[in-house]
Amino acid sequence: MIYKTEFDYKPDEHENERASNSYIMSLVALMAGLPLPIINLIATLIFYVGNLRSTYFVRWHCIQALLSQVSVLIMNSFAFWWTISIFFGSDLINNNYISYIMVVFLFNLTEFIATVYTAIQTRKGIHVEWWLYGRLANILCKS
Amino acid sequence: MKNIISEAFLTVLLFFAIWFGLSNINWMEILKVKEQKVKTEEKLGTMILDNFFDSSTEIKEENILNSIDSIFTKICDKNNIDKNSIKLHVVNNEKINAFAIPGQHIVLFSGLIEECNNPEELSGVISHELAHIQLNHVMKRLIKEIGLSVIVSLTTGNGGTDIVPEITKLLSASAFDRKLENDADLKAVDYLTKAKINPEAFANFLYKLSYEDDDKLDILTWVSTHDDSKLRAENIINYMPKDSTEYQKVIHEYTWSELKVSLQNWGND
Numbered sequence: 001m002i003y004k005t006e007f008d009y010k011p012d013e014h015e016n017e018r019a020s021n022s023y024i025m026s027l028v029a030l031m032a033g034l035p036l037p038i039i040n041l042i043a044t045l046i047f048y049v050g051n052l053r054s055t056y057f058v059r060w061h062c063i064q065a066l067l068s069q070v071s072v073l074i075m076n077s078f079a080f081w082w083t084i085s086i087f088f089g090s091d092l093i094n095n096n097y098i099s100y101i102m103v104v105f106l107f108n109l110t111e112f113i114a115t116v117y118t119a120i121q122t123r124k125g126i127h128v129e130w131w132l133y134g135r136l137a138n139i140l141c142k143s
Numbered sequence: 144m145k146n147i148i149s150e151a152f153l154t155v156l157l158f159f160a161i162w163f164g165l166s167n168i169n170w171m172e173i174l175k176v177k178e179q180k181v182k183t184e185e186k187l188g189t190m191i192l193d194n195f196f197d198s199s200t201e202i203k204e205e206n207i208l209n210s211i212d213s214i215f216t217k218i219c220d221k222n223n224i225d226k227n228s229i230k231l232h233v234v235n236n237e238k239i240n241a242f243a244i245p246g247q248h249i250v251l252f253s254g255l256i257e258e259c260n261n262p263e264e265l266s267g268v269i270s271h272e273l274a275h276i277q278l279n280h281v282m283k284r285l286i287k288e289i290g291l292s293v294i295v296s297l298t299t300g301n302g303g304t305d306i307v308p309e310i311t312k313l314l315s316a317s318a319f320d321r322k323l324e325n326d327a328d329l330k331a332v333d334y335l336t337k338a339k340i341n342p343e344a345f346a347n348f349l350y351k352l353s354y355e356d357d358d359k360l361d362i363l364t365w366v367s368t369h370d371d372s373k374l375r376a377e378n379i380i381n382y383m384p385k386d387s388t389e390y391q392k393v394i395h396e397y398t399w400s401e402l403k404v405s406l407q408n409w410g411n412d
Contacts, residue, residue: 099165
């Protein structure tokens with residue numbers, strides 16, 4: 001779930017662009033990093049570190065983008081190694097595996113749509129908070 | 144903080160609830176996973192067999208095939224294995240070799256059959272290859288060594304067939320790794336015990352191979368090394384049931400002698 005809320009101040013055009021780029025970065029890395037899920041996390045982490053001295057609005061969105069990648073990393077890593085164990089190990093394809101891949105796909109798709117939506121909104125200067133990650137970003141990011 | 148914990152909990156719960164719900168649907172049936180797997184294996188098996196028989200002669204004499212089929216049928220029947228789904232091929236080759244091919248094919252060399260002193264030894268070899276098939280070792284090995292993408296492109300016609308001789312060589316001229324060979328040996332002991340065939344004969348056969356000449360024995364295929372062969376024989380003896388199971392003759396001695404004579408005379412007629 002996504003909430004549009006008022007930010008503490010009105011970010012300027014330059015901040016909007018940087019904040020929006022933090023989400024775009026995760027999307028580009030997602031495409032480049034498949035099937036290794038760690039790539040997106042590393043990319044968003046690098047982007048976050050690069051913006052440590054940036055404004056509150058930019059840092060806040062970098063953190064939200066980074067946090068969203070953590071859960072994706074856990075889900076996708078499990079899917080990745082499960083797939084590897086089927087291809088190269090002794091595991092066999094079964095209902096549990098197929099269902100897991102479907103849930104992971106569903107969560108990835110949701111996250112993808114949310115990321116695109118948030119990238120567009122932040123570019124317009126609208127502050128968007130995600131379910132769970134928004135609250136975490138509020139705690140982790142100090143103004 | 145309380146809200147974060149409850150939102151995290153709900154997210155995890157949602158994930159597992161959807162997973163649990165979806166796993167109750169029979170996707171294997173809906174997506175026809177098994178049928179696709181069987182089709183791919185059959186296609187690959189046919190390609191490998193065609194390639195193998197380009198340079199080898201298959202023995203199709205009824206006398207020989209019927210005797211081997213009697214042994215094979217007994218093992219399959221007593222272990223609830225669908226005999227008709229597995230195809231046995233006997234090849235005229237003096238090397239001591241046997242191997243399994245995708246699509247449930249077992250290839251036995253005439254040299255191996257001649258090396259067996261009794262039908263129980265041959266039963267051991269057949270059970271061992273049957274175990275490789277039933278434990279899905281053949282496809283797992285191919286995926287590991289050739290790669291799934293190559294296999295898929297090969298069987299869907301999207302790739303060249305240049306790799307087929309390489310796959311044939313891999314399956315016919317090199318052994319599985321030690322763990323898989325050991326698993327197949329132990330499974331073979333289970334099959335033999337259920338069919339009331341003495342597994343000791345299988346151990347004896349492996350032990351005998353450890354003293355066999357390298358040029359006659361296709362050393363890289365059926366056993367990795369002479370030491371491996373001894374070790375495998377010992378593992379079989381240790382694993383086989385210690386109770387006083389009453390073992391039976393798998394085929395009549397006369398049938399066995401006839402088989403040996405037919406093999407020796409094959410090609411001379």
